[in-house]
Amino acid sequence: MPIIVRPAAPEDAPVICDLLNAVDVVELGRPETDLATVESSLIHPEADLERNSWLAFEDGALVAYGLLWDDSGAERIDADHYVLPAHQEAGERLLGLLQTRAAGRAAENGAERAVVHLSLNTAPTMDTSRLTRRGWRTVRRYHVLTRPLSAAADPVPGPPTGLTLRDCTAEADRRRAHELLQESFAEHFDHQRRTYRQWLDDLGQGIDWSLVWIASLEGAGDVGAALSRDDRAAMAWIRSLGVRKEARGRGVAGHLLRHAFGVYAARGRDTIGLGVDTGNTTGALRLYTAHGMTLHFAVDTWELTLPAATPA
Structure with missing residues (x-):
């Protein structure tokens, strides 16, 4: 069936939230994404949804979502990517669009290259072989820790x-x-x-x-x-x-x-959580585990370096 791609809009927040929670169920065992979180990302003053967001639909259903943002104003570009397990082709199509836009955004910033970071669960719904074939590699791991209260x-x-x-x-x-x-x-x-x-x-x-x-x-x-x-x-x-x-x-x-x-x-x-960089050199991970916090899930930062390029 054809894959239809269009930019996201603020009014898409409910259907995007449903997609993210479907991904949560696969990766975490339960839904953990709140509608307000999705809404905030879509109405952020720096969001340029027309150029920096993508929704992929198959047979009328949302199956993948991508969002790009640029906090650095230079070469470092960040991206979110979510895809349902049975729809990897749609996910890869959005990945290609993300990469092209990241290279263009870096060029707009006056940078010579784009260093793109993408955070994914260590057991993601995405087929990570599609990332490695494109040159992505993992560069950091984060733990989401929780503790009962x-x-x-x-x-x-x-x-x-x-x-x-x-x-x-x-x-x-x-x-x-x-x-x-x-x-x-x-x-x-x-x-x-x-x-x-x-x-x-x-x-x-x-x-x-x-x-x-x-x-x-x-x-x-x-x-x-x-x-x-x-x-x-x-x-x-x-x-x-x-x-x-x-x-x-x-x-x-x-x-x-x-x-x-x-x-x-x-x-x-009854529960509190936080995220911590496992490579942190200040002892944060030791502090949190010493206070009874345990691993809920882990996230890898994937990195891809691209030459900056202005679209033709």
């Missing part, structure tokens, strides 16, 4: 001596949290610096700023921050947790983590 086992902890936390309900503290997280992650693999406005756009709707915390140490000032959110149906989520380099090893990250456990347990959540 209960009010009895996870009370909100008191802070260690000299350490205080405050939330970010005030605009000035939101800006400070942005600064702290940008600094904390500056040397991490694949970090793309974002302005405050861009960061807010990336977060989308649904942020409860009382669930974003800044950590301060006596004599050192603000040293770290944690950004969490309670708008996912599957679990509470810690999006970012970072500590400035000079304050690491002083228990700040551990306290922020335990504070999140306690707060979400008190809110009635």
Whole structure:
């Protein structure tokens, strides 16, 4: 049957969400994608859906979806790609469109090449031999970790001596949290610096700023921050947790983590999760596993380098 491809539009969010949850069921065993997450990606101010998104339909049903975005403004280009297992030809067609557009976007940025990253479950619905034949290779692995919560086992902890936390309900503290997280992650693999406005756009709707915390140490000032959110149906989520380099090893990250456990347990959540780079050199993976977090699933970053090229 013919494959029909067209750009996505904001009103496609429900059908895209259904596709992503069908992929989740195959890869994770249950649906974990929320409609609000899909909607946010489609209405992001930097989204150019006409040029950077693709929906593939077979017999009227959505079977594959691709989205490209460019946080670097240079050679680094990111892509999302989802395909149902029985529709690999449609998936590969979108992959080709993604690659062509990535090369064009890099050229628009004035770069000589496009370095494209694509994140996929380690047991994906996509036939990865189609990636390797095109020159893609895995360059990094991330773990999504989860931990059960209960009010009895996870009370909100008191802070260690000299350490205080405050939330970010005030605009000035939101800006400070942005600064702290940008600094904390500056040397991490694949970090793309974002302005405050861009960061807010990336977060989308649904942020409860009382669930974003800044950590301060006596004599050192603000040293770290944690950004969490309670708008996912599957679990509470810690999006970012970072500590400035000079304050690491002083228990700040551990306290922020335990504070999140306690707060979400008190809110009635039974599970909390986060993502971590397994190649992280700050000890983050060890910290999280030491606090009882276990592997939910793993994600590989696939990379392809292409010469920048303006479409004819």
